[in-house]
Amino acid sequence: MEDPRPAFVLHEHWRPRHHFDLRLEENGVLRSWAVPRGLPATAGGNRLAIAVPDHALDHLGYEDEHKKVADTGWWEEHDRTPKRMLFTLHGREGAVRYALIDTGRDWLLHRTKEQPARS
Structure with a gap:
């Protein structure tokens, strides 16, 4: 059974230089942002995020010699x-x-x- 919740993937990418790509499933595509320094690690932290073109849903699990899945799961707005x-x-x-x-x-x-309560 397919999960009805929208998926996300965080890719660690090494080309053209090391960065991360945050992709959120929405309206049949993955809305995408390049995040040069990765997701903020602490509450209150900020990172530059650069909107990039949408990607097809097959990028949810895509990996190659330049890109690997750093995290994946679902997201809620x-x-x-x-x-x-x-x-x-x-x-x-x-x-x-x-x-x-x-x-x-x-x-x-x-x-x-403010962060979600840990389960």
């Missing part, structure tokens, strides 16, 4: 405005809440101070 999306990634190591904020030029990936 909590709130969205034209400038911000609040969501939780439910990955291999648990759940982490983030906000993607449109700065007008690029995006800011923010790890929120």
